[in-house]
Amino acid sequence: MRYYAMMACVLITGACFAVESTAPAASTPDETANGIHLFNGKDLNGWYTYLKGRGRDVDPLKVFTVTDGSLRISGEEFGCVTSVNEFENYHLVMEFKWGELTHAGRKDKARDSGLLVHSTGEDGAYGGMWMYCIECQMIEGGTGDILVVGDDSEKFKATCPVAAEQSGGCYVFQPDGQPATLHAGRVNWFGRDPDWKDVIGFRGRQDVEKPLGEWNRYECIAEGNTLTVLLNGTVVNKCLEVQPHKGRIQIQSEGAELFVRRVDIIPLDSDNAGSSASQQ
DSSP: OOGGGGOOOOBOOSOOOOOOOOOOOSOOSSEETTEEESSOSSSOTTEEEEETTTEETOOTTOOEEEETTEEEEOOSSSEEEEESSOBOSEEEEEEEEEEEEEOTTSTTSOOEEEEEEEEESSTTTBTTTBOEEEEEEEETTTTTOEEEESOSSTTSEEEEEEOSSOBTTBEEBOTTSEEEEESSEEEEOTTOOTTOOSOTTOOOTTOOSOOTTSOEEEEEEEETTEEEEEETTEEEEEESEEESOOBEEEEEEOSEEEEEEEEEEEETTSTTTTTGGGOO
16 A cells, blocks of 8 residues: 555544454365465466456456466556455465566555455445455555555554554554554554655665565464564564454555465464464
8 A cells, every 4th residue: 555645644542342253264266274275376266356447357458467376466557356255363374576567656666565454345445446454565665564444434443552652653563562543544564664765666774575576475364353464474563453354355456566476374273373474
């Protein structure tokens, strides 16, 4: 999600609603003993595309293609690929890397995309591009930020432990910080550079993300109402409570070329659910 589109960070006090978690959605394209290969490396079975101004499964410019075992998202048009099924109470493991190409509107801006979880409602409800969701940000220098992408209502919120001081007008994740509840805006990952600039190739002093062209391991652990985000084995952000707590998975096309070679969903009742966070 673009940095400048989500600068406003709103703190609203009050109780968060506890939601009972249940088992993940049952059927997806390629199920294994330990989980689900949501991306099968061959095609977009189990996914559909949605592009701004075009709608569902209309992709004349081939923004989304599968080749050599990877999903290539060109970024040329804004939109996403969306899982057909909904999921909850899972450990998602995704492997991605940035490509070289950027496109009009963000040609000279930081490479940008996003992993959108708990996606609900209508396709394109947000800006004509994405479903309402909780976003695990993917942008150079800011991968690991958590954004509430909703309609500013009680239906969409996140409570995260944050530092006493904000950065760039937004909260910063701090594991032992005080809880803040947002209905819009973003919580920065703990090491986001306070001097971050929306320029192509940006690298922060504490960046956990690997350099351009190298594969990254991105993980989201959605356990009940909580959401934990890891990048290359490091916990970079966490929500103590999120609303909604289940939904579809979206991967954005947002002006930059992106390659994805793995999207696995591991149910948390699996014996292997807790082990993958430490694997490299």
